[in-house]
Amino acid sequence: MTRAGSSTVTLLPTAIVGSLPKPxxxxxxxxxxxxxxxxxxxxIEGKQDALRIAVQEQGRRGIDIxxxxxxxxxxxxxxxxxxxTGVDFDQRETIRIRDRYDASVPTVVGAVSREKSVFVEDARFLRQQTDQPIKWALPGPMTMIDTLSDRHYRSREKLAWEFATILNQEARELEAAGVxxxxxxxxxxxxxFDEVQDWGVAALERAAEGLRAETVVHICYGYGIKANTDWKATLGSEWRQYEKTFPLLQRSSIDIVSLESHHSHVPLELIELIRGKKVMLGAIDVASDEIETPEEVADTLRNALQFVDADKLVPSTNCGMAPLSREVALGKLSALSAGAEILRTEIATART
Incomplete structure (x- = not known):
């Protein structure tokens, strides 16, 4: 992974998927x-202080991206x-999110639009805090429509395409801010799965259209909360959901596919379906307070190398860590970087 203008490439660059616990x-x-x-x-000041701390902790714990x-x-x-605009947060309805749990959500009452940037100022502030490569996460179009009640478009596909255009506007400005x-x-x-095939991947590509920055799609089994862990318990001894989407993503314009692995029942051979893409592999379980050992992380990464080349592997977390304690989350970051270093050393030794 490189910074713009830099020739330095880190083998197995580590990253987190999304959230860290807040102070x-x-x-x-x-x-x-x-x-x-x-x-x-x-x-405003508190958010910036928290962001600054998050950057410092990632640096201390050896996170590269x-x-x-x-x-x-x-x-x-x-x-x-x-x-x-177009979304009323006071007019709320209870809907089923991802066919898994009920939640009270805002309602789309008119044409959706983005009158100004949402995260660009925060991204500029992040860029000022580090010389390392920086990554910014946005919700994808399909996940956005699944977190709303739609009383205007009355079509998941139409609303997804509107959001894809809005996301592309935001992404281009984030890129210009140094992301x-x-x-x-x-x-x-x-x-x-049917919607992913019919229009989901196409809408995702629309959101990423024209970007020079590397693009990631993160697909996981959710935060380590009860609704998600209960759902996982129904999925059987093998979780093969990625088998439906990976062939589509392998043919897409998205650069990196981020997936859940450690302590999951995802067969590692499914990674073969995205051969040629970079793989952001979840080597940290966010549904457990137990901190992985560096050797456990290294084992997860080592096993994945059967299906992805080392120069395309990005060690990461399974999902966001907001529901965890700060102590546990930071310990997991240290384990992630230490485990990646074990494997880097092994690879370097094998090449000499």
Whole structure:
């Protein structure tokens, strides 16, 4: 992985997928959608302080591709949507999200549009904090529509295409702000397979259209919360959902595919279906408080090398870590980087 203008390439560059726990003075710990504890200018300052801490901790723990840890947003989807016109957050309905759990969500009441950038100022601030490559995550079009009640378009596909255009506007501005890698989060790709084939991948490519920055699609089995762990328990001894989407993504314009692996029941051979793409492999379990050993991480990565070349492997976390304690999350980051270093040493030794 390189920074623009840099010739340095790190083998097995480490990254986190999305969120890190927020400081307790900013939001309630280990809680999704936690309300802010600050207001006004103090909240702006608090978010920047938290982002700065997240960058420093990633540096201390040996993470190569730095992100914001989603310190300035309450949720990976709704924080983006709440900045758009056409969505009423006061008019709420309870819907089934990803065919898994019920949630009260805002309603699309008119044409959706983006009047100004959402995350660009935060991304500029992140860029100022580090010389490392930086990655920014955005919700994918299909996951956005699955987190809303639609009373205007009354078509999941039409709304997804509108969001894809909006996301592309935001992504282009993030790239101009110095973001090296733009990630689109699409957990809905693990559920709505017919839609993924019919228009989901095409809408994702529209969101990434024209970008020079590397692009990632992240498809996981969700945060380590009860609704997700209960769902996983119904999936049997093998989780083969990726088998439906990987062949489509292998033919797509997306550069990197991010998937869940460690402590999952995903057969590693499914990675062969995206041969030629970079693979951001989840080597850290976000549904457990147990901190992996570096050797466990190295084992996960080593096994994956049967199906992906080392120069295309990006060790990562399975998903975001907002529901974990800060102590556990930071310990897992250290394990991730230490495990990657074990494998780097092995590869270097084998090549000499």
């Amino acid at each position: 307790s003075w900013l939001a309630e710990p280990e809680t999704l959608w936690s309300p802010w504890k600050l207001q006004g200018d103090a909240l 730095v992100s914001d840890g989603e310190q300035s947003r309450q949720h990976f989807v709704t924080t983006f949507i709440e900045h758009l 090296d890698i733009i990630q689109f989060d699409e957990p809905a790709f693990n559920v709505f």
